[in-house]
Amino acid sequence: MSRFPLRLLALPALALSALALKGPSDPLRPSTPEDGVGPLTRRRYWAEIEDATHSPEEVAAHWRDHLPDHAPKWLAWFRGLDHPVPPVRRGDRLWIRMLLIRRGRVVIEHVDPLGFRVRTLRLHPDAGTSDFRVYPGEVPRRMILQIESLLRTNSHFDRLAYIFGVHAAQRRNWELTLLSVANYAGGRIINRGHESLEMPQLSHSYALPDIPVGTSPETADHD
Numbered sequence: 001m002s003r004f005p006l007r008l009l010a011l012p013a014l015a016l017s018a019l020a021l022k023g024p025s026d027p028l029r030p031s032t033p034e035d036g037v038g039p040l041t042r043r044r045y046w047a048e049i050e051d052a053t054h055s056p057e058e059v060a061a062h063w064r065d066h067l068p069d070h071a072p073k074w075l076a077w078f079r080g081l082d083h084p085v086p087p088v089r090r091g092d093r094l095w096i097r098m099l100l101i102r103r104g105r106v107v108i109e110h111v112d113p114l115g116f117r118v119r120t121l122r123l124h125p126d127a128g129t130s131d132f133r134v135y136p137g138e139v140p141r142r143m144i145l146q147i148e149s150l151l152r153t154n155s156h157f158d159r160l161a162y163i164f165g166v167h168a169a170q171r172r173n174w175e176l177t178l179l180s181v182a183n184y185a186g187g188r189i190i191n192r193g194h195e196s197l198e199m200p201q202l203s204h205s206y207a208l209p210d211i212p213v214g215t216s217p218e219t220a221d222h223d
Helices: 004-022 056-065 156-185 217-221
Strands: 037-050 076-080 093-098 102-112 115-120 126-136 143-153 188-198
Touching (some): 037 156, 056 115, 056 143, 056 156, 156 188
Antiparallel strands (some): 037 143, 037 188, 076 093, 093 102, 115 126, 126 143
């Protein structure tokens, strides 16, 4: 059998790989799920803690400012794109090296006392948002740590990479991140898990306040 047809079949894969490594022409533009391909997917990871030694507000602030320390560097290496971190504030952009080879950029879209949300920029394997949240429990010193992503893959190359193994690395990254944050919170984990849903329309379990982008809560209160 001639090798020529096999070479033709390999060309699209090589083209996709080259495009992924090169990156988009507008790498720092915020992206939405509409920029991606494949199904819209909500992935949620959580850990429930009891007998915590830090308050939910302390845990949320430490998580945001020390995300580069909580994430395992061999899976997701974070650093500040605009300035060294900490601190991490609304509007800050972060540089990410995933699996030591894949580039990613995100922006801090929202910050509040119990969590923060990041949005992918065009230079990222996914398109959408991830919400990092601390839910206070019904009894003192109990809380739930949650990471919830609402994303589509950024390209057909990234979709294939996700199907063939990146999903496992992504899940392990966030599971280890939750364990690290839980260690800071103190106490012990009494329940943890993850779930993934693919649907035409999904929303985060925590809805952001209705404040225009670029306006602070303080400014909005005086309008």
